[in-house]
Amino acid sequence: MKQVEVGIIMGSSSDAPIMRQAIEVLKKFEIGYEFSVVSAHRSPQKMFEYAATAEERGLKIIIAGAGGAAHLPGMVAAITTLPVIGVPIKSTNSLDGWDSLLSIVQMPGDVPVATVGVNGARNAGLLAVQILGTNNNTIRQMLAALKKENYDKVSKQNETLDQIS
Numbered sequence: 001m002k003q004v005e006v007g008i009i010m011g012s013s014s015d016a017p018i019m020r021q022a023i024e025v026l027k028k029f030e031i032g033y034e035f036s037v038v039s040a041h042r043s044p045q046k047m048f049e050y051a052a053t054a055e056e057r058g059l060k061i062i063i064a065g066a067g068g069a070a071h072l073p074g075m076v077a078a079i080t081t082l083p084v085i086g087v088p089i090k091s092t093n094s095l096d097g098w099d100s101l102l103s104i105v106q107m108p109g110d111v112p113v114a115t116v117g118v119n120g121a122r123n124a125g126l127l128a129v130q131i132l133g134t135n136n137n138t139i140r141q142m143l144a145a146l147k148k149e150n151y152d153k154v155s156k157q158n159e160t161l162d163q164i165s
Contacts, residue, residue, distance in 0.1 A: 002032030006128050007059045009038040009050065009076070011066040015089050018119050019065045022087070025125030029142055031132060034059075040071040047072065051079035061128045064113075065121060067091025070103035073113045083131060085124045086113040 006026055010019050019035070026033045038047045054062060062080065064073035065087035073086030086104035090097030097118035105115040116123040133139035 002030065004032040004034050004058055005060045005132060006031060006033040007050070007054055007062040008033055008035045009062065009064050009072065010089075011037070011039045011041070011068075011070075011072050012091075013037050014091065015065045015067060018089050019063070019087065019121050021121035022063050022125035022128070025122055025129060029129045029139060031129065031139075038064075038072065038076075040066070040075045041069075044075075047075060048079060051076040054080050054082055061085065061131055063087060063121070063124045063128055065089050065124075066104070067097075067100050068093045070100040073104050073115075074107050074111060077107065077113045078111050084113050085127050086115045087121045087124045088115065088118045090118050 006022075008019055008022050008026075010016065016035075023033060023035060036050075038050045040047050051062070059082060061083050062076055063085045064076050066072040067089035068091055070086070070088055073084055077084040088097055088100035088104050090100070094100050101115070101118055104113055107113050114127060116127065129139060130143060133143055
């Protein structure tokens with residue numbers, strides 16, 4: 001079994017369809033993860049315990065998704081020394097995701113949260129991979145292959161444009 005290195009948490013199970021995008025990325029890069037609901041508002045004790053024990057449980061990065069007021073990423077970042085990546089989620093009670101984005105990105109000094117775009121769990125997963133890749137040649141090589149795939153996709157799109165112009 002793979003060592004769990006990334007914690008993926010969210011404020012509600014309704015956030016799971018978005019947060020699963022991060023899981024897809026971690027699976028592609030063969031990185032172990034855990035996935036759970038940890039609400040800053042409905043289960044603050046669980047959130048505190050999760051963040052306080054994350055490092056001793058072997059986590060290296062936490063990806064935290066939240067909609068609405070979106071306190072989860074910042075509160076977790078206030079407790080742990082691990083990097084936290086916030087995913088603002090456009091939820092049923094959000095203002096088109098803007099409230100979540102601003103709640104996460106506008107952290108006070110000394111409590112950084114790396115923040116991706118609204119519903120950007122895929123990029124959160126990739127950012128976690130890049131952070132882990134700073135100390136792992138295999139991951140860096142896999143990231144380089146992904147960059148080449150993206151380059152090739154764009155080149156192919158240009159070839160298609162040339163055919164229709």
